[in-house]
Amino acid sequence: MLDKTLPYIEFEMKRPNQLPLPKFSRKLPAGFHLKEYQPGDEASWCAVEYAVGEFDTLAEAAAYFAKTFAPYPEELPRRMVFITDKSGEIVATCTAWWGKKDEPLLHWLAVHPSAQKNGLATFLAVEITRRLATLHPGEDLFLHTQTWSYPAIFLYEKLGYQLLPGTKDFEKGQALLAQLRQAKR
The missing domain is CATH 3.40.630.30 (Gcn5-related N-acetyltransferase (GNAT))
Known part of the structure; x- marks a missing residue:
């Protein structure tokens, strides 16, 4: 489920082709x-x-x-x-x-x-x-996602996808993801 209680911030992610x-x-x-x-x-x-x-x-x-x-x-x-x-x-x-x-x-x-x-x-x-x-x-x-799908973002990172800077409110989104990671621990 999407967590629509969070601010909506879009991300683009990339998985470099040289990764196994x-x-x-x-x-x-x-x-x-x-x-x-x-x-x-x-x-x-x-x-x-x-x-x-x-x-x-x-x-x-x-x-x-x-x-x-x-x-x-x-x-x-x-x-x-x-x-x-x-x-x-x-x-x-x-x-x-x-x-x-x-x-x-x-x-x-x-x-x-x-x-x-x-x-x-x-x-x-x-x-x-x-x-x-x-x-x-x-x-x-590549893939497109958003903070509402933060569990998916964590999954994508495990698969080698990396957040790409440049989207609106990117830094704010990164800070929110860091808080969510910390709360998950």
Whole structure:
């Protein structure tokens, strides 16, 4: 879940291409399964992103999907992944996409609140980082995030992503993250 009690400060993060790929387990907890995008999964993508608070309505999520992802149906099966639970319901998602400057982008990592605390975010972040390295060999990898997603920022840092200076209120955001790290200990 997003922590919207914090000030909203955006960050860009970069993972240099010379870093070795993360050595985290490629196994999901029992009952969870990796699934690549198939037509019709857009409703589940919207439901997960809405559940974590990324969109105020399902209609906003659907409009974003239609604008950003739907124009590239041939890319979605190899770039968008999901995790299903034991009932087959999609409970998490992440996408190996590209940014406005065509940079490789870890995009829209989300785990439904009912499935959080199972290591699914780590699994997806590693999976998408690996896919990006394969799809864009020799290129630095990027992502966009914000203080509301501070647990994700801490995860990304463990995977070698580094905060890039230059965004509005960057220093204020760094100070807030330092406080959150300290409180976590």
